[in-house]
Amino acid sequence: MTTDVLHDLALALPGVSLATDSTTLAAYAKDQGPVQELVEPLAVVWAETVADVQNILRWASRTNTAVVPRGAGTGVSGGAHATRNCIVLSLEKMNRILDIRAGDELAVVEPGVINADLNEAVRPHGLMYAPDPASYRISTIGGNVATNAGGLRCTKYGVTRDSVLALDVVLADGTLIHTGHATFKGVAGYDLTGLFTGSEGTLGVVVGITVRLRYLPREVRTVAAFFPDFRTAAAGVLAVGAARVQPAIMELLDGATMAALDGAHGSDLGTRGGALLLIQTDGFGAEAEADAVRTVLSGLGGTVTSAGSAEAERLVELRRHSRGDAVDHELRVGEDVAVPRSQLVHYVAELERMARDHGVRLKVVAHAGDGNLHPTFWVSTAEGAAGAARLDAALDESITVALGLGGTITGEHGVGQFKLRWLSQEQQAEVLELQRRVKAVFDPAGILNPGKAIPGT
Amino acid sequence: MTTDVLHDLALALPGVSLATDSTTLAAYAKDQGPVQELVEPLAVVWAETVADVQNILRWASRTNTAVVPRGAGTGVSGGAHATRNCIVLSLEKMNRILDIRAGDELAVVEPGVINADLNEAVRPHGLMYAPDPASYRISTIGGNVATNAGGLRCTKYGVTRDSVLALDVVLADGTLIHTGHATFKGVAGYDLTGLFTGSEGTLGVVVGITVRLRYLPREVRTVAAFFPDFRTAAAGVLAVGAARVQPAIMELLDGATMAALDGAHGSDLGTRGGALLLIQTDGFGAEAEADAVRTVLSGLGGTVTSAGSAEAERLVELRRHSRGDAVDHELRVGEDVAVPRSQLVHYVAELERMARDHGVRLKVVAHAGDGNLHPTFWVSTAEGAAGAARLDAALDESITVALGLGGTITGEHGVGQFKLRWLSQEQQAEVLELQRRVKAVFDPAGILNPGKAIPGT
Numbered sequence: 039m040t041t042d043v044l045h046d047l048a049l050a051l052p053g054v055s056l057a058t059d060s061t062t063l064a065a066y067a068k069d070q071g072p073v074q075e076l077v078e079p080l081a082v083v084w085a086e087t088v089a090d091v092q093n094i095l096r097w098a099s100r101t102n103t104a105v106v107p108r109g110a111g112t113g114v115s116g117g118a119h120a121t122r123n124c125i126v127l128s129l130e131k132m133n134r135i136l137d138i139r140a141g142d143e144l145a146v147v148e149p150g151v152i153n154a155d156l157n158e159a160v161r162p163h164g165l166m167y168a169p170d171p172a173s174y175r176i177s178t179i180g181g182n183v184a185t186n187a188g189g190l191r192c193t194k195y196g197v198t199r200d201s202v203l204a205l206d207v208v209l210a211d212g213t214l215i216h217t218g219h220a221t222f223k224g225v226a227g228y229d230l231t232g233l234f235t236g237s238e239g240t241l242g243v244v245v246g247i248t249v250r251l252r253y254l255p256r257e258v259r260t261v262a263a264f265f266p267d268f269r270t271a272a273a274g275v276l277a278v279g280a281a282r283v284q285p286a287i288m289e290l291l292d293g294a295t296m297a298a299l300d301g302a303h304g305s306d307l308g309t310r311g312g313a314l315l316l317i318q319t320d321g322f323g324a325e326a327e328a329d330a331v332r333t334v335l336s337g338l339g340g341t342v343t344s345a346g347s348a349e350a351e352r353l354v355e356l357r358r359h360s361r362g363d364a365v366d367h368e369l370r371v372g373e374d375v376a377v378p379r380s381q382l383v384h385y386v387a388e389l390e391r392m393a394r395d396h397g398v399r400l401k402v403v404a405h406a407g408d409g410n411l412h413p414t415f416w417v418s419t420a421e422g423a424a425g426a427a428r429l430d431a432a433l434d435e436s437i438t439v440a441l442g443l444g445g446t447i448t449g450e451h452g453v454g455q456f457k458l459r460w461l462s463q464e465q466q467a468e469v470l471e472l473q474r475r476v477k478a479v480f481d482p483a484g485i486l487n488p489g490k491a492i493p494g495t
Numbered sequence: 496m497t498t499d500v501l502h503d504l505a506l507a508l509p510g511v512s513l514a515t516d517s518t519t520l521a522a523y524a525k526d527q528g529p530v531q532e533l534v535e536p537l538a539v540v541w542a543e544t545v546a547d548v549q550n551i552l553r554w555a556s557r558t559n560t561a562v563v564p565r566g567a568g569t570g571v572s573g574g575a576h577a578t579r580n581c582i583v584l585s586l587e588k589m590n591r592i593l594d595i596r597a598g599d600e601l602a603v604v605e606p607g608v609i610n611a612d613l614n615e616a617v618r619p620h621g622l623m624y625a626p627d628p629a630s631y632r633i634s635t636i637g638g639n640v641a642t643n644a645g646g647l648r649c650t651k652y653g654v655t656r657d658s659v660l661a662l663d664v665v666l667a668d669g670t671l672i673h674t675g676h677a678t679f680k681g682v683a684g685y686d687l688t689g690l691f692t693g694s695e696g697t698l699g700v701v702v703g704i705t706v707r708l709r710y711l712p713r714e715v716r717t718v719a720a721f722f723p724d725f726r727t728a729a730a731g732v733l734a735v736g737a738a739r740v741q742p743a744i745m746e747l748l749d750g751a752t753m754a755a756l757d758g759a760h761g762s763d764l765g766t767r768g769g770a771l772l773l774i775q776t777d778g779f780g781a782e783a784e785a786d787a788v789r790t791v792l793s794g795l796g797g798t799v800t801s802a803g804s805a806e807a808e809r810l811v812e813l814r815r816h817s818r819g820d821a822v823d824h825e826l827r828v829g830e831d832v833a834v835p836r837s838q839l840v841h842y843v844a845e846l847e848r849m850a851r852d853h854g855v856r857l858k859v860v861a862h863a864g865d866g867n868l869h870p871t872f873w874v875s876t877a878e879g880a881a882g883a884a885r886l887d888a889a890l891d892e893s894i895t896v897a898l899g900l901g902g903t904i905t906g907e908h909g910v911g912q913f914k915l916r917w918l919s920q921e922q923q924a925e926v927l928e929l930q931r932r933v934k935a936v937f938d939p940a941g942i943l944n945p946g947k948a949i950p951g952t
Contacts, residue, residue, distance in 0.1 A: 141733055141837030142866075164739050186682045197680060199689070200657060215926050221833040222865035223654060224903035225643045225693045226910055226921050227949055228930050232656070232689030236682045253739035276598055282621050282710035283779070321741070322787070323780025330779070376678040380598030408679035409599075446681035453683055464683050469672050473685050475936040479929060492684055 043101055044081055047125070050097045055084040055131070066108065066126045071116030071456050072371060079106065079120040084128045088206065088214060088245045094127055095243065095485075096212035104488050107239035109149060109181030112173045114372065115454025117185060117238045121489050127243065129180050135159050136246070143251045144203060144220060149180020149244050156249075165251040168195035171450070172358060180244050186236030188450025190358060193407025194286045194320075195252060197450065199235045206246030207234055210481040220248055233476070238452050238491040241480040255286070255320035259328035262350035263340035264311030268292050268402075270338055271313035272383040275406040277334045278317065279379070283327045285407060287318035289357050292386065294401030299356060311341060315406070316354050357403070369426060370416040371433055375440035376449030379409040388439050389413050396432040398425075410449035411440075438463065453491050461493060470494070500558055501538055504582070507554045512541040512588070523565065523583045528573030528913050529828060536563065536577040541585045545663065545671060545702045551584055552700065552942075553669035561945050564696035566606060566638030569630045571829065572911025574642060574695045578946050584700065586637050592616050593703070600708045601660060601677060606637020606701050613706075622708040625652035628907070629815060637701050643693030645907025647815060650864025651743045651777075652709060654907065656692045663703030664691055667938040677705055690933070695909055695948040698937040712743070712777035716785035719807035720797035721768030725749050725859075727795055728770035729840040732863040734791045735774065736836070740784045742864060744775035746814050749843065751858030756813060764810075768798060772863070773811050814860070826883060827873040828890055832897035833906030836866040845896050846870050853889040855882075867906035868897075895920065910948050918950060927951070 104124035133150035170189035204218030218231035265271035319327035393400035417425035561581035590607035627646035661675030675688035722728035776784035850857035874882035
């Protein structure tokens with residue numbers, strides 16, 4: 039059957055790039071998320087035009103073949119993992135910036151445009167594309183839309199959804215639709231643009247994105263504050279809020295994260311405190327806000343960098359690029375829960391207790407401005423199945439406790455394949471069923487990225 | 496049949512306030528939108544608890560009775576107009592602020608809470624609820640959610656959707672669901688919170704709203720700039736953007752609006768220019784931003800108020816409260832299109848041409864920061880049907896031209912009943928059909944606010 043399907047595919051799509059060699063299949067079998075069971079796709083196809091995507095989906099509908107859409111494959115929840123008898127539809131060649139309209143403060147891009155490339159292109163206009171996942175140098179806008187990606191600047195500028203004005207989407211049957219508008223505001227009809235954003239390729243394939251751009255800040259100021267412990271540093275987050283300062287970036291690093299950075303970069307952060315708070319302010323008020331931040335954090339006993347500190351800026355860049363560190367001989371899982379801001383201290387104390395209880399290692403970094411934490415748990419691979427089981431138990435508990443505090447299982451990475459197991463802990467059965475029925479409206483045959491984002495598909 | 500239904504309703508809901516007297520039915524037959532055909536409801540019921548709403552909807556499902564949910568009735572698109580054989584479900588008595596969590600920067604409210612009352616309650620915490628429709632003193636948060644209301648501060652702080660974190664919603668069959676999360680970020684499942692926001696009571700009845708709060712700005716600065724003509728004033732909007740200033744408020748008033756304000760308040764705006772740009776900056780950079788605004792606008796030939804001008808602040812308040820002015824002997828319709836920002840000048844020139852072509856009067860005010868315009872067209876009622884026909888023709892053309900520029904038929908008021916006729920000009924048939932099918936997922940019998948928001952329901 040497989041050979042028949044592929045033969046049919048090649049015949050149906052004569053001009054479309056297609057690969058079935060083992061190297062390619064292996065390379066496109068997974069994204070950067072945890073793999074529970076490696077499955078290779080039947081084939082990888084690369085769309086170069088909207089018509090290609092339509093033809094591919096028409097073929098897939100006709101042959102009832104599952105389609106896994108894929109950007110750069112940098113997701114970390116397995117949203118682009120291949121599934122049984124699927125083809126992977128890569129959008130990476132649809133990477134043109136179609137329009138930059140500086141006066142309208144928007145741009146129109148194909149899904150394969152790299153986040154950083156869009157920012158480079160709009161910078162000469164004094165504009166930026168605000169959502170900045172840590173992967174921004176390698177991830178695509180289409181992938182960012184699929185996961186409703188967050189980033190460091192979310193606390194001030196919002197997540198991907200907040201910068202998406204309109205979408206061109208190909209539905210499972212090949213129909214091309216347009217949602218949204220080229221204006222900042224608009225309330226005609228239901229918010230389908232928001233519905234597609236974050237739907238992880240399960241409702242349609244996004245082939246065009248109209249994004250809102252923001253002003254490139256004229257001024258940026260950065261403050262680093264070392265604290266004796268996490269508790270005081272997290273209190274600093276609330277104190278900055280009480281001072282009514284809206285930082286663009288507010289990152290909180292625990293001692294283990296500082297030690298890891300020291301190990302990787304030869305720095306001496308660990309000698310200077312047990313927790314680090316990095317705050318960046320931007321815009322016309324950047325200087326005044328940074329002054330207020332320094333006053334507030336010094337008052338709490340923080341050791342605060344002076345104005346114009348180059349070190350503070352370097353630390354933010356280090357943090358920005360400290361993504362997904364794989365380590366030999368270690369089994370690692372990065373988490374992505376979010377909790378209400380006021381619960382940061384309590385939650386991290388709980389994480390530390392869990393790490394002790396389950397005998398796993400832990401480090402924590404948080405987008406503290408919005409309560410989104412990335413704990414990393416790890417054990418030595420030498421511990422085998424017993425270590426893996428302890429890791430799983432710690433993960434499970436970390437999610438249950440976050441939910442108990444009113445949090446969510448995923449702040450910005452998406453559910454993908456990896457987090458499906460926890461979704462029913464967060465969302466009631468009726469809500470899951472509604473989502474399955476919404477999915478059926480857009481993709482009645484269930485060919486689009488099955489087994490991702492919502493259970494039972 | 497009507498008597499039977501009402502008898503059944505009274506029996507089914509013994510504890511619920513219910514009215515069928517003619518004064519009440521007339522008062523609840525419509526909101527502030529244009530009325531094409533006045534229809535009175537069978538009854539008005541007031542829910543006081545979530546259980547009341549559930550019981551009412553269970554009853555409505557059982558008897559297949561249409562339900563029109565209603566907040567304060569301040570909408571201007573007829574979204575709360577009664578329809579044939581419906582009951583009006585008023586949420587105005589569910590008006591408690593359930594929780595203010597300052598550390599988490601959020602509040603939980605019932606739908607009937609007045610927007611201004613929420614702001615008063617959170618002010619002592621140094622916080623604000625940012626979305627500020629002109630009706631904020633009289634409109635409810637539930638109504639704001641139903642229409643995804645905009646306001647003056649949207650350009651900086653976003654629309655209602657951007658401040659809604661989670662919703663409690665009763666579905667047509669009485670099922671209570673919870674969507675979203677008590678965190679700023681969260682990407683678990685589809686964005687049902689966004690789907691309900693702006694759905695105008697057609698997908699469910701919102702009974703609880705978790706809103707994100709923002710910092711009450713420490714500083715606010717206001718600049719008023721008079722220009723000889725609209726073209727130059729609108730150029731000022733783009734120039735402020737090019738200076739990378741992000742105002743909280745940026746309102747553009749044409750000469751006719753200034754004349755109307757002079758008539759109503761005895762001011763002399765008309766002697767000072769042909770267009771007025773009002774800009775408010777806020778936050779730590781307010782002063783520096785206002786300085787930059789003054790420099791930019793003076794450079795364009797604007798007559799700019801000096802720093803600390805009380806007049807500029809007074810003008811913003813005047814603008815803020817200049818809502819929906821009914822005038823005796825005049826047939827008036829206010830519009831709500833949005834166009835890409837760079838098209839403001841062109842679009843207003845087109846509006847002026849249409850007013851001449853169709854022989855109607857015109858004034859225009861715009862939330863210029865986001866290209867959302869409120870043109871008001873009017874004729875004398877003495878002109879009878881001929882005048883009304885010219886008014887309709889002008890309205891039609893104003894919408895067609897806005898759409899031709901890449902705009903939308905409604906920036907912030909909603910489609911309701913009044914704008915349904917234009918929706919298919921903006922949205923393709925496939926998109927309208929998808930929305931009907933989404934509606935059917937949530938409300939299969941079609942009892943929730945039929946004939947509103949999307950056509951064919």
